[in-house]
Amino acid sequence: MSSSPAVLTRRRGSIDVVDAKVAVDLATAQTYSENVFLFVPNLIGYARIILAALSLHYMTYHPKYCTVLYCISCLLDAFDGHAARALGQSSKFGAVLDMVTDRCTTTSLLCYLTSAYPEWALGFQFLIALDFSSHYMHMNSSLVTGSKSHKQVQSDVSRLLRAYYNPTTLFIVCAGNELFYIALYLMKWVHTPLSESLGPVGFVGAYTWPELMAWVCGPICAYKNVINLVQLWKASKILVGVDLAERAKAREEEALRTKRD
Structure with a gap:
């Protein structure tokens, strides 16, 4: 196997895993034309996070704003996957970002419900x-x-x-x-x-x-x-x-x- 940093891997079970240091270097050196952070599905993910944060801001005193922002954030979840497939921009980062956003958004609402319904x-x-x-x-x-x-x-x-x-x-x-x-x-x-x-x-x-x-x-x-x-x-x-x-x-x-x- 080549010793080039770009192909350095180690085996873990049935998966080839890029060495962590190599992965960090690749992410740091990525070009604008191939910047995973700026993939369209991931930009949608960032928008979801901002909308969810705004929804949390209004949650305790403005239910209309809170509900609209929360629903838009959730609905955008249906579009990032389509964008990833249509543009050929599927990524592991995007998949994890999507899941983490879903979990954190729902958890934040459930945390509010624990105070609204203490019983x-x-x-x-x-x-x-x-x-x-x-x-x-x-x-x-x-x-x-x-x-x-x-x-x-x-x-x-x-x-x-x-x-x-x-x-x-x-x-x-x-x-x-x-x-x-x-x-x-x-x-x-x-x-x-x-x-x-x-x-x-x-x-x-x-x-x-x-x-x-x-x-x-x-x-x-x-x-x-x-x-x-x-x-x-x-x-x-x-x-x-x-x-x-x-x-x-x-x-x-x-x-x-x-x-x-």
Whole structure:
């Protein structure tokens, strides 16, 4: 193998990993024409972060601004992937940036909900922990098995996860999950029943529109968290399987060395 810094690699399981120092040097020396930081999907990611930050700024005192900014930030999540594929600008940095932005944005809203609904604080804390742990474990299991994307799940590993990571299903479930949390947020601000604003509308008139949105999106949120549990369990099994395979290989190599000696 060539000793050029650009091709220096070390083996870790089934993945060729660029040496960390070489990677830092490459990122520092990248040209404008091939600057991963400035890829269009990543610029969309930065815009999402700014919008999410502004949403958090307004969260405690201006629900309209907060909701609009939060929803735009979430909707942009549907465009960065399309931009990456259309422009040939898919990147590991972009994939991680997207996931971290999603997790941090949702967690920030859940943190607010723990104060808005103190009696449900433990439940919201559990959802935060489950969301982070399942995605962290899943990302790591994807890396150690050489997958190009954490969204590529084989049906023989989990038919449920493979179906979930279908782009259409993923969008619907993630949107419904976020809308449920937004509905809980708005329920603290909107108290006018639909019957007072729209007139006679049947039994639903006794509810506010955020309450109705919560009832509609609640099952989607529940499904999303079932997916998180399955994802956590499958990722744990994959990592344990890799551990067992590596330990078996180490024992075989030790036995061969002992036999030669």
